[in-house]
Amino acid sequence: MAVSEKTVPAAKTFTIALAGQPNTGKSTVFNRLTGSRQHVGNWPGKTVEQKTGVFDIAGKHYSLVDLPGTYSLTANSLEERISRSYILDERPDLVIAMVDASQLERSLYILAELVMLPAPVIMVLNMMDVAAEQERRIDVKELEQALGIKVVPMSAAKNQGFAELQAAIAQASMGELDYKPQKPGLKEEHTLLIKDLQQRISRLIPYAYPVDWAAMKLLEGDSELVETLRERMKKDEWAQLEAILGQYPDGALLVAESRFNWIQEITAQAVSSPERRRLPLRSRFDRAATHPLWGKLIALAIVLAAIMGSMLVGAPVAMGIMSGMTLLSGVLSKAMAGMPAWLAAAVVNGLVPGLSFALAMLAFVLAVFLVIGILEDVGYMARLGYITDRFMQRIGLQGKAFMPMFMSFCCNVSGIMGARVIDSWKQRLIVIALVPIIPCAAVWGVTGFISSIFFSTGASIIVAAMLVAVVLQLALSSFLLRRFVVTGESGGLIMELPPYHKPDWKNIIIFVWLRGKEFVKRAGSLIVLVTMLIWVLSYLPYGSMESSYLASFGRLLEPLGGLMGMDWRLIICLIAGFVSKEAALASMAVVFGLGEAASSLTAVLGTTAEQVSLGAYLATAISPATALAFYLPCCFPYPV
Amino acid sequence: MESLTALKTGEAGIVEKVTGGRSFVSRASAMGFTSNVELTMLQNFARGPLLVFLRDSQIALGRGEAEKIKVRRK
Ligand SMILES: Nc1nc2c(ncn2[C@@H]2O[C@H](COP(=O)(O)OP(=O)(O)OP(=O)(O)O)[C@@H](O)[C@H]2O)c(=O)[nH]1
Ligand SMILES: [Mg+2]
Numbered sequence: 042m043a044v045s046e047k048t049v050p051a052a053k054t055f056t057i058a059l060a061g062q063p064n065t066g067k068s069t070v071f072n073r074l075t076g077s078r079q080h081v082g083n084w085p086g087k088t089v090e091q092k093t094g095v096f097d098i099a100g101k102h103y104s105l106v107d108l109p110g111t112y113s114l115t116a117n118s119l120e121e122r123i124s125r126s127y128i129l130d131e132r133p134d135l136v137i138a139m140v141d142a143s144q145l146e147r148s149l150y151i152l153a154e155l156v157m158l159p160a161p162v163i164m165v166l167n168m169m170d171v172a173a174e175q176e177r178r179i180d181v182k183e184l185e186q187a188l189g190i191k192v193v194p195m196s197a198a199k200n201q202g203f204a205e206l207q208a209a210i211a212q213a214s215m216g217e218l219d220y221k222p223q224k225p226g227l228k229e230e231h232t233l234l235i236k237d238l239q240q241r242i243s244r245l246i247p248y249a250y251p252v253d254w255a256a257m258k259l260l261e262g263d264s265e266l267v268e269t270l271r272e273r274m275k276k277d278e279w280a281q282l283e284a285i286l287g288q289y290p291d292g293a294l295l296v297a298e299s300r301f302n303w304i305q306e307i308t309a310q311a312v313s314s315p316e317r318r319r320l321p322l323r324s325r326f327d328r329a330a331t332h333p334l335w336g337k338l339i340a341l342a343i344v345l346a347a348i349m350g351s352m353l354v355g356a357p358v359a360m361g362i363m364s365g366m367t368l369l370s371g372v373l374s375k376a377m378a379g380m381p382a383w384l385a386a387a388v389v390n391g392l393v394p395g396l397s398f399a400l401a402m403l404a405f406v407l408a409v410f411l412v413i414g415i416l417e418d419v420g421y422m423a424r425l426g427y428i429t430d431r432f433m434q435r436i437g438l439q440g441k442a443f444m445p446m447f448m449s450f451c452c453n454v455s456g457i458m459g460a461r462v463i464d465s466w467k468q469r470l471i472v473i474a475l476v477p478i479i480p481c482a483a484v485w486g487v488t489g490f491i492s493s494i495f496f497s498t499g500a501s502i503i504v505a506a507m508l509v510a511v512v513l514q515l516a517l518s519s520f521l522l523r524r525f526v527v528t529g530e531s532g533g534l535i536m537e538l539p540p541y542h543k544p545d546w547k548n549i550i551i552f553v554w555l556r557g558k559e560f561v562k563r564a565g566s567l568i569v570l571v572t573m574l575i576w577v578l579s580y581l582p583y584g585s586m587e588s589s590y591l592a593s594f595g596r597l598l599e600p601l602g603g604l605m606g607m608d609w610r611l612i613i614c615l616i617a618g619f620v621s622k623e624a625a626l627a628s629m630a631v632v633f634g635l636g637e638a639a640s641s642l643t644a645v646l647g648t649t650a651e652q653v654s655l656g657a658y659l660a661t662a663i664s665p666a667t668a669l670a671f672y673l674p675c676c677f678p679y680p681v
Numbered sequence: 682m683e684s685l686t687a688l689k690t691g692e693a694g695i696v697e698k699v700t701g702g703r704s705f706v707s708r709a710s711a712m713g714f715t716s717n718v719e720l721t722m723l724q725n726f727a728r729g730p731l732l733v734f735l736r737d738s739q740i741a742l743g744r745g746e747a748e749k750i751k752v753r754r755k
Contacts, residue, residue, distance in 0.1 A: 113711035117704050147713050147736040262703035294699055297710030301718075333726055427741040431729045439743070440730065534730055534743035535709060 054104045055214045061139030062148050063110035064539040066167040069197040071107045072551045098207045114154040116265035129249040136162045142172035153300040156222040157254040163191040170196040178313035187307045189221040225303030245273045260292040336428040351408035359401035366397030414552040420541045436516040437523045439534050442472045449479040685747040688722040694752035701749035
């Protein structure tokens with residue numbers, strides 16, 4: 042090749058990674074910097090959520106990545122592996138280390154790890170407002186000097202400190218920021234050990250790994266590094282190394298201690314009330330919320346209120362949309378009178394019902410996300426995990442599994458993503474296997490919607506009864522899974538109960554907005570597609586449903602469905618439900634003919650009495666609604 | 682030296698040692714459980730998980746996990 046491949050690279054966008062422990066305000070900073078210019082996806086091949094976004098400062102473009110919140114960067118969990126491999130392999134131009142000023146000592150721990158890595162770091166000292174309430178004075182200049190890195194004090198939720206942060210980012214992008222970090226080292230008695238380790242591994246570790254960092258990680262027993270070295274080393278070399286490490290079974294503790302000592306040195310002069318507060322200010326509510334009895338009652342009340350509340354918000358909106366759409370289809374069928382009959386039929390009987398159901402469903406989904414977003418942001422979710430731990434142990438899970446399970450009520454996908462809080466791999470596996478049993482918001486939407494039609498005021502009771510049924514089924518499945526599939530001891534509980542914070546509406550709205558968008562993208566288009574497909578099948582070949590392909594297919598299966606008391610139309614809906622639960626409802630609209638009927642689904646069902654109508658069917662018992670939840674495995678929880 | 686589970690609600694202690702597998706030690710120490718750190722038991726009922734205050738944070742621990750953390754009473 043004549044042309045050199047080394048052409049000048051296009052000016053790369055300055056890339057920034059946000060790192061820090063959980064609840065330090067990463068998302069708050071992320072949301073306020075990027076606004077709506079963000080994108081939620083998955084880390085390649087992983088079920089961990091990846092948020093990226095862009096923003097401008099003085100006309101210059103920056104891109105920002107929200108790393109998963111982790112307490113350390115040891116390869117104990119997927120999140121920790123993701124965070125550190127992002128920093129090591131993708132080499133962001135800058136890392137912003139989020140530190141919580143109200144829990145300074147502990148949240149600095151991750152900084153002690155970050156400064157060992159090659160990417161330059163600036164530190165955001167967030168929650169300064171809370172620190173001030175605690176009467177803790179932090180001398181930022183002093184801290185900067187002790188650390189050797191830029192420190193930006195902020196109260197992100199109060200919009201304070203963003204100008205300074207942006208200025209620091211701009212400076213860093215122009216290479217104008219001093220970066221001479223003070224690095225934590227082991228106690229003197231261990232310097233020889235570390236030197237020795239470094240020598241043994243320096244040629245063998247991955248290119249991107251700094252050797253002093255790798256030696257420390259090795260001493261900590263980092264599983265990923267140990268695996269790599271075991272593969273790459275000669276047998277005798279590895280045996281020697283293993284023998285040395287074997288002399289330090291407390292390696293992880295030694296290293297952690299050295300980091301906390303480093304933190305103590307750094308903060309000794311900079312923090313004016315260095316001696317720890319003996320006790321937290323536990324509010325009356327928090328005492329109750331963590332009490333074995335009261336806490337459970339509160340949890341039960343909150344969970345039920347959350348689910349019913351979202352039904353109460355969602356149902357009227359959904360009904361409104363439905364009747365609006367019925368009006369619309371009436372208007373449309375008049376307006377389209379001159380057009381070909383099949384086109385008018387496609388719009389009025391296919392597209393409009395499909396769209397209206399997608400929209401009605403969206404109302405429920407948004408309502409559920411809103412409630413969950415609030416509980417998460419306020420800090421109650423962790424209490425829920427703590428208080429439900431014993432109950433969850435009884436169905437073979439740990440308290441941490443409650444949160445993802447609870448989130449699955451809003452969307453199985455988010456539940457599976459939420460399983461990240463579980464640090465035991467086995468537990469995580471069980472939870473991921475169990476989640477699809479849980480009816481998600483869409484199903485609650487379907488059932489809430491249907492039961493509000495048939496039982497009006499009794500709908501909440503139906504929904505509550507279903508909840509009980511789901512819990513029983515979860516317990517049984519978990520038992521079977523642990524008994525026959527994922528055997529072995531289950532992981533235990535160790536988690537932080539973060540301080541309560543006022544709900545941050547900006548965070549919550551962005552949370553709801555992003556999920557809503559995802560729902561529309563994924564489910565919305567699917568629903569419309571499925572309803573259109575079903576409509577086409579029900580229209581061809583003669584333009585009447587009774588003699589259509591769909592009907593003959595449904596009738597073919599009728600003997601089977603008859604066992605469950607379903608006629609061919611319900612069977613079709615059930616099949617649509619395999620594609621997505623929402624689609625089941627939407628296809629119901631098409632099959633039972635929402636457009637043709639006078640006013641609403643109720644009327645439609647009332648007039649089709651010659652066959653086992655859905656109404657009569659549902660009215661006889663709750664079980665069919667439950668059956669709907671159980672037998673419609675939604676296909677999209679498995680995107681990866 | 683006794684296990685963390687021996688501390689009653691309101692009692693303070695000092696961590697002596699964290700035992701157990703490497704992964705547990707690594708997780709617990711990153712959350713602040715290291716030798717010589719002072720902690721206070723916020724909640725210890727006869728059954729169910731414990732609630733501990735250390736390094737300005739409230740940490741919930743299962744009883745099995747708390748057994749692995751050895752403390753000296755203060
Ligand atoms: N008082 C106060 N609260 C804040 C501040 N910054 C964030 N918060 C609140 O702290 C809570 C946690 O903030 P997030 O931004 O969700 O934290 P995070 O680091 O993204 O947490 P994870 O995603 O769980 O790792 C939210 O309730 C915020 O509203 C602040 O400066 N002051
Ligand atoms: Mg976050």
